[in-house]
Amino acid sequence: MDVSIxxxxxxxxxxxxxxxxxxxxxxxxxxHETIIVDNASRDRSADYVRTxxxxxxxxxxxxxxxFARANNQALQWASGRYVLLVNTDAFVEPDTVExxxxxxxxxxxCGILGVKLVAQDGRLHSSVxxxxxxxxxxxxxxxxxxxxxxVRMVDDMDWDHASVRHCDWVPGCYYLVRRTVIDRxxxxxxxxxxxxxxxxxxxxxxxxxxxxxxYPFTKVVHIGGQSARKFEGAxxxxxxxxxxxxxxxxSELLYFRKNHGLAATWLNMLLTTLGDTYIALKRLRRxxxxxxxxxxxxxxxLAWLIFARTRWGSRPTR
Numbered sequence: 001m002d003v004s005i006x007x008x009x010x011x012x013x014x015x016x017x018x019x020x021x022x023x024x025x026x027x028x029x030x031x032h033e034t035i036i037v038d039n040a041s042r043d044r045s046a047d048y049v050r051t052x053x054x055x056x057x058x059x060x061x062x063x064x065x066x067f068a069r070a071n072n073q074a075l076q077w078a079s080g081r082y083v084l085l086v087n088t089d090a091f092v093e094p095d096t097v098e099x100x101x102x103x104x105x106x107x108x109x110c111g112i113l114g115v116k117l118v119a120q121d122g123r124l125h126s127s128v129x130x131x132x133x134x135x136x137x138x139x140x141x142x143x144x145x146x147x148x149x150x151v152r153m154v155d156d157m158d159w160d161h162a163s164v165r166h167c168d169w170v171p172g173c174y175y176l177v178r179r180t181v182i183d184r185x186x187x188x189x190x191x192x193x194x195x196x197x198x199x200x201x202x203x204x205x206x207x208x209x210x211x212x213x214x215y216p217f218t219k220v221v222h223i224g225g226q227s228a229r230k231f232e233g234a235x236x237x238x239x240x241x242x243x244x245x246x247x248x249x250x251s252e253l254l255y256f257r258k259n260h261g262l263a264a265t266w267l268n269m270l271l272t273t274l275g276d277t278y279i280a281l282k283r284l285r286r287x288x289x290x291x292x293x294x295x296x297x298x299x300x301x302l303a304w305l306i307f308a309r310t311r312w313g314s315r316p317t318r
Contacts, residue, residue: 002027003027003080003084004083005035005097006086007020007085008087009036010039011045012088013043015088015223016049022093027098028095028098036049039063039064039070059077068188072188083187084175085175085176085177087174089224096220100218112175112176112210112213114176114213115170116214125222126171127159128167129154134256134264137154137271138272142275166211167212173222185201186204188200193250195252245299258313269304280293
């Protein structure tokens with residue numbers, strides 16, 4: 001088998017028909033299989049796959065095990081020389097899979113590949129990224145990056161999006177990885193429930209000598225955040241917002257502690273506190289200042305709570 005296509009579904013039944021339709025012919029001359037991991041969806045996603053796509057291998061989880069673990073589950077069934085991870089809200093072009101696999105065939109040191117991501121209206125999304133650091137995250141959150149022009153920001157839209165280039169990491173919504181890379185370094189660290197899993201693997205791949213490549217000669221329409229909007233069945237504007245932010249903070253702490261040590265993790269916490277304080281002071285100069293200041297205080301409290309629960313970023317909470 002050339003390509004094993006893996007999708008993790010979580011309450012996105014309305015997206016599966018279009019997603020699978022687009023994926024069906026995209027591999028072109030390359031043989032492929034499709035594996036779908038359903039993370040305990042409540043919208044009958046699994047029923048749809050069983051009824052309309054019996055050719056797909058379906059793995060049904062009794063609970064939401066997170067993005068990293070769900071993708072890892074598919075590996076025991078994946079027989080492809082390449083593994084393609086695709087979000088259910090990422091719609092490929094007719095040539096996307098064939099072109100990207102062909103590129104990797106021609107470039108044996110390319111371990112991980114991503115493509116140009118666009119919104120439904122055609123606007124370019126950040127598709128090629130630098131590794132996060134406590135400093136560049138602080139600058140981006142506070143808007144102070146304009147005073148530090150030489151600092152590489154995680155989402156830098158000044159990247160050249162028109163030519164093939166090596167990069168630090170690519171987003172996981174379309175993520176083509178060579179099986180030999182997985183066999184050597186593993187796929188995703190299961191401690192990441194959501195966020196940072198692809199950052200962590202790209203760092204490991206680069207440290208092992210593989211190239212991470214941005215390929216611009218095809219595109220993927222990425223709606224974005226569809227599973228997140230239905231996290232635990234709540235509305236994004238109510239409980240999901242804090243839930244997702246808690247997951248992001250936790251993954252960030254796990255990433256820094258694992259890859260950069262305790263000192264970097266503490267620095268991240270101190271800069272998070274400083275950043276929230278700075279943002280709150282800015283809001284005090286505007287209308288509705290009390291609400292803005294309160295939001296900053298809550299974010300700081302949440303970050304330090306998760307810092308304690310993860311034992312300074314050394315273990316996950318779930």
